[in-house]
Amino acid sequence: MSTSSSHQENPEPKKVQFPLDSTAYQILDEIGFGVSAVVYKAICLPMNNTIVAIKSIDLDQSRANFDNIRRETKTLSLLSHPNILSAHCSFxxxxxxWVVMPFMSAGSLQSIISSAFPDGLPEPCIAVVLRETLKAMSYLHDQGHLHRDIKAGNILIDFNGSVKVADFGVSASVYDANSSGESSIRLNDVAGTPYWMAPEVIHSHNGYGCKADVWSFGITALELAHGGPPLSNLPPSKSLLLKITKRFRFSDYENRHDKNYKSKKFSKAFKDLVGCCLDQDPNKRPTAERLLRHSFFKHCRGLDFLVKNVLQGLPSVEERFKKTRALGGLMKEKGINAEDDEDEEEDDEGSSARQRAKHRRISGWNFNEDEFDLDPVFPVEPQGDSAVKMVRFGGESIIQDRGGEWSESNPSSPGRVEEEAESENVGVMEAGREAMAVGEHSENVGEIRGLLGGGGVDEEALMGALSGNVVGGLDREAMMGALVAFIGSLDEQRQNVMKLLSVLRGVEAWELSREEQMGQVIERLRVELENERGRNFQLEMELEFLRIQVSGAHSSTGAGID
Amino acid sequence: MKGLFKSKPRTPADVVRQTRDLLIYAQRTPDSRESKREEKMSELCKNIREMKSILYGNSESEPVSEACAQLTQEFFKENTLRLLIMCLPKLNLEARKDATQVVANLQRQQVQSKLIASDYLEANIDLMDILIQGYGNTDMALHYGAMLRECIRHQTVARYVLESEHMKKFFDYIQLPNFDIAADAAATFKELLTRHKSTVAEFLSKNYDWFFAEYNSKLLESSNYITRRQAVKLLGDILLDRSNSAVMTRYVSSRDNLRILMNLLRESSKSIQIEAFHVFKLFAANQNKPADIMSILVANRSKLLRLFADFKIDKEDEQFEADKAQVVREIAALEPKDHS
Structure with a gap:
């Protein structure tokens, strides 16, 4: 069973064994992070200081069980393809x-786009990237694996222009999925990142297969062409996403079809490629293998074309990461969650994204070939017109800018909107206003908390006074004043609590599954009930006290009369 | 195919027979001309892939049960599995993966409602030795490991492995520095100790002393975080299984075991603490606590109560809260007994 003979039949390069010991590596820089993982640039000392990327997953923090992590690393270590970022080793x-991987010096296409090509890549460059991505997908699908999170953020480029698909955080094997040996290969978990997600993944009760990756691939093509995936003009802020789900009032994005966007010309072949990937019916979407033979790739350039046209003059991965992180921090201060922007080299499995996706209800998508964009079809609101509404939108600007731009640009748009869109615009503006309000609230949280704390102290003092009074004495006026003040403060506190709860609910709802949401509702009702009980108790106390006072007065006066 | 084989459609049995011939060829030491050998090896890989698509279906067609049955019957009629396992290191990565999936699938195929794979393995049980030793070989570990896990779905095979000397080696395999291999070995270890209830119960009561001595010292007291976390979780699964109640009673009567679990309760890792609690509660709930267990619990009564007072899990879990309340009651009730 010697391994020396194992490669005699196949000229596969022998996998070099990297050291399984952290002391053999020296960490240079942080280049990415996710929910429970950090990615570092490091050198491997005994391997001639080879530069590597190390993804460090906090196992105690990550709720994912070992089986998932095991599956992920095992999948990785059993894959061997030039377009797939494999792991050197893990320990x-x-x-x-620590998962030690080759360092891809140019980083992810998402970060390249956002730092150097905010309006998208030139079409010949897109062709190269997409062809290489398809090769990876074709290999994966042939192996029975789904990637489940194809997007520019997971497509990495090396200094020599080689393109690799990375991050199998959510990838699954269709062979592993059913242990009974049945034929149907369907998966049912919701996974991936919402913008890129295929309709059948969002409505995941029917299960989905390799064609979901093809959909995400189509979205990725749009992302590369426009600088962001469709809908990404809406900031990925959780609170804003919440508003969208709640009312589905997309504004007419006419205003964003600016000169830049309009001047962009895409070839018919490109439009056709994207069009067939974004077919509603998964069965009508071509396989990755067939897509490779699409006419769009007929005159596709080589990898050096990417080096010359994309990589030259690009800031390093580390620099870009620092910039994004600074931006992310800023956005967080403003109360906007920027997690999707931070998905640099390897973003994390995005469990929150997965959860979020569950709440998106888009009944369908229409690919608009003229506009070269995707039109979501939203379910009709009960009170709305019976016709399915179609909303057009583009996606020309980078995500970071959108937080402010979005709410500001709305008031300027109504001039150009059609009647139908206007009502929707109002919705969006409302949503914007609400979102702003949410921001304000969250800033107020500290204050409210202080208030609550203060209230607590007051309450104690009051209780002391109350009991003291009941036992000892008759300072009626002072007592009444205190009680009135107390009731006032209770009401105020109650309102504050309700506000806080609504803010928290607003922020958290995206991360919660339906059951959790139900649980939360129950919890909230419980708190409300508790509050009501408390108040009731206070009022009863008050009543009782007044009764004592009154009867005391009565009996004393009565005694006087008698 | 290059004219070697006519394009006449081959039956699943043909594919198996051809694979077998090529495996026999591959097994011989390579003395013939290299070019011919390469051609035959690639032919072999193609055949293995074809078996896979018969069993799993492909993008065009779903698997046909009749074809699967034919393939399975032919496969186990002769020694194809042994040949395949022996030749695995000579195949390329893709063929190894295909072969692993074929072997996995065959374990579940029924021919005339009979799992013939089980009969074959019973007669060729020494194959398990090869598969288990695969954990010592970085290149083969994941392939052999996956095959092994499928084979121990058969109760007789699992019993053989449990009772073999190999069982002791797992304590080292699951702590190998290579995470993939260690995790694969851990998954197999867990499967062995949880899948076939009666076999496991029998194994544990027969091998109680050495098994738990190793389990405690090598796994629960390991310096490796992952090892401890996985081991305490698995221990809970084992002891809480009703079929292992005799083993559980014995385990929770040992002072040494209690000491180890109490140390795990003090770990800074929340995950380990919680898993440790699920074992510790068995010590506390035991209505026939031996005197030495009792005295340890009494001596640590206040510390334990303090620990449980702010012992919470992120997610609300009624069962956990109920268990905790019961443990607290049990421990709180210890002192009066001591005074009386």
Whole structure:
């Protein structure tokens, strides 16, 4: 069973064994992070200081069980394809799992686009990237694996222009999925990142297969062409997303079809490629293998074309990461969650994204070939017109800018909107206003908390006074004043609590599954009930006290009369 | 195919027979001309892939049960599985993966409602030795490991592995530095100790002493975080299984075991603490606590109560809260007994 003979039949390069010991590596820089993972640039000392990327997953923090992590690393270590970012090795370092991977010096296409091509890549460059991505997908699908999170953020480029698909955080094997050996290969978990997600993944009760990746691939093509996936003009802020789900009032994005966007010309072949990937019916979408033979790739350039046209003059991955992180921090301060922007080299599995996706209800998508964009078809609101509404939108600007731009640009648009869109615009503006309000609230949280704390102290003092009074004495006026003040403060506190709850609910709802949401509703009702009980108790106390006072007065006066 | 084989449609049995011939060829030491050998090896890989698509279907067609049955019957009629396992290191990565999936699928195929794979393995049980030793080989570990896990779905095979000397090696395999391999070995270990209830119960009561001595010292007291976390979780699964109640009673009567679990309760890792609690509660709930267990619990009564007072899990879990309340009651009730 010697391994020396194993490669005699196949000229596969022998996998070099990287050291399984953290002391052999020296960490240079942080280049990405996710929910429970950080990605570092590092050198491997005994390997001639080879530069590597290390994804460090906090195992104690990550709720994913070992089986998932095991599956992920096993999938990775059993894949061998020039367009797939494989792992050199993985080992544990105390509570962390280190996955050592080749360092892709140009980073992800998402970060390249946002730092250097905010309006999208030139079409010949897109062709190269998409062809290489398809090769990876074709290999994966042939192996029975789904990637489940194809997007520019997971497509990495090396200094030599080689393109690799990365991050199998949510990838699944269709062979693993059913242990019974049945034929149907369907998966049912919701996974991926919402913008890129195929309709059948969002409505995941029917299960989905390789064609979901083809959909995401189509969205990725639009992302590369426009600088962001469709809908991404809406900031990925959780609160805003919430508003969208709640009312589905997309504004007419006419105003964003600016000169830049309009001047962009895409070839018929490109439009056709994207069009067939974004077919509603998964069965009508071509396989990755067939897509490789699409006419769009007929005159596709080589990898050096990417080096010359994309990589030259690009800031380093580290620099870009620092910039994005600074931006992310800023956005967080403003109360906007920027997690999707931070998905640099390897973003994390995005469990929150997965959860979020569950709440998006889009009944369908229409690919608009003229506009070269995707039109979501939204379910009709009960009170709305019976016709299915179609909303057009583009996606020309980068995500970071959108937080402010979006709400500001709305008032300027109504001039150009059609009648139908106007009502929707109002909805969006409302949503914007509400979102702003949410921001304000969250700033107020500290204050409210202080208030609550203060209230608590007051309450104690009051209770002391109350009991003291009941036992000892008759300072009626002072007592009444205190009680009135107390009731006032209770009401105020109650309102504050309700506000806080609504803010929290607003922010958190995206991360919660339906059951959790139900749980939360129950919890909230419980708190409300508790509050009501408390108030009731206070009022009863008050009543009782007044009764004592009154009867005391009565009996004393009565005694006087008698 | 290059004219070697006519394009006449081959039956699933043909594919198996051809694979077998090529495996026999591959097994021989390579002395013939290299070019011919390469051609035959690639032919072999194609055949293995074809078996896979018969069993799993492909993008064009779903698997046909009749074809699967034919393939399975022919496969186990002769020694194809042994040949395949022996030749696996000589195949390329893709063929190894295909072969692993074929072997996995065959374990579940029924021919005339009989799992013939089980009969074959019973007669060729030494194959398990090869598969288990695969954990010592970085290149083969994941392939052999996956095959092994499928084979131990058969109760007789699982019993053989449990009772073999190999069982002791798992304590080392699951702590190998290579995470993929260690995790694969851990998954197999868990499967062995949880899948076939009666076999596991029998194994544990027969091998109680050495097994739990190793389990405690090598796994629960390991310096490796992952090892401890996985081990305490698995221990809970084992002891809480009703079929292992005799083993559980014995385990929770040992002072040493209690000491180890109490140390795990003090870990800074929340995950380990919670898993440790699920075992610790068995010590506390035991209505016939031996005197030495009792005295340890009494001596640590206040510390334990303090620990449980702010012992919470992120998610609301009624069962957990109920268990905790019961443990607290049990421990709180210890002192009066001591005074009386």
């Amino acid at each position: 544990t370092v105390d509570r962390h799992l």
